[in-house]
Amino acid sequence: MQGTTRTPSQPTTAYQPTDRTVPTRSPDRASYDKELVHSILDEGYVCHLGFVRDGAPVVLPTLYARVGDRLYVHGSTGSRPLRMTGAADPGLPVCLTVTHVDALVLARSAFHHSINYRSVVVHGSAYDVTDPQEKRTALDALVDHVVPGRSGDSRPADKKELAATAVIRLDLDEVSAKLRTGGVNDEPEDLALPHWAGLLPLRKGYEAPIADPGLAPGTGLPGYLSAL
């Protein structure tokens, strides 16, 4: 499809395609470019983490963060996927997906209605993070992923909180991006139809911050927030 094909990347800057990261449909919308994959991951807040329990799929939304070629997900030590990871020796098979919807695509034909989106799908095994230093790094990354610079402006987790938090890691190895960009792709014979066609872009960004009513006196809005 025109406007959606990307120039193939150099091998050193791209993930290696595998059977399950090459889509059966619209392979021209797939990309293995590391920079693109990282940018899509870094822009998101919530991933959808899939795993198998009792033979059935489970998909849960959860916060995540990227550190280099590794993703971290955290949660209570009592949550299901994190308990399963801790118990699993060779790791827990997971699929982690992040999706951004950029625009609604309204075509003249119902069939060609679509959305412009960017998504990343990661396949792999998740492992419990037990090294204290790696756990600290991951937790800082999780806070900084939500708001860059924030981990340095909050009270770090204490011993009890650290113990209550489980962190799992998933290496970026078998991973692909998929995206649709550009405009409407109607059939040539539909172009004269009297239906409005075009893009409806979704708003992005933030509304004004709402301060907690109990802020300590003299606590102003930090620069990393007013910059957003």
Add this chain to the structure above:
Amino acid sequence: MQGTTRTPSQPTTAYQPTDRTVPTRSPDRASYDKELVHSILDEGYVCHLGFVRDGAPVVLPTLYARVGDRLYVHGSTGSRPLRMTGAADPGLPVCLTVTHVDALVLARSAFHHSINYRSVVVHGSAYDVTDPQEKRTALDALVDHVVPGRSGDSRPADKKELAATAVIRLDLDEVSAKLRTGGVNDEPEDLALPHWAGLLPLRKGYEAPIADPGLAPGTGLPGYLSAL
């Protein structure tokens, strides 16, 4: 947690909780209220559909629509989950999840950083829709889910397009919502810390529509779009 608990619904207007729809963590954030579940589903564009392939989880973003107590997902007849559904007799076990991120929650402590979100998780089996009338209804719903009223202002799918489109259905039966609302929940001993705390709400809505450059002469922006 204060501010996140919902009043239990009347049985007639709520889904029945099951083992896998009662969360092990923060059960006070769960709801089975039909109206709430439907409103969360109707507000989303993309769901994350999980299924099991070769024993491993797969999570793919895809468009969906709700018609009463039933969800529809469509795609090319060549796409993997849709081929698997068509081939499966007792249906394909799936987990379909929709999540909205409403605000970032910045606490004084790293541990209490969170997000305000609303999510719905549906467990069940997906079936291929073969009845032509139900397929038409589903396809109209999929277009109207993206922009209400749009299916009546576009060329309906022709025979060839219908044949190329697979639709699967998933009944809303084993389903729950989970949500976090409200403000920051810091520990009392952290309230005097000099870190800014509060909510950073995410922007919602649309930017101005971008018309296709080849619109038929005299095609204005329809009312259902300018109303957005």
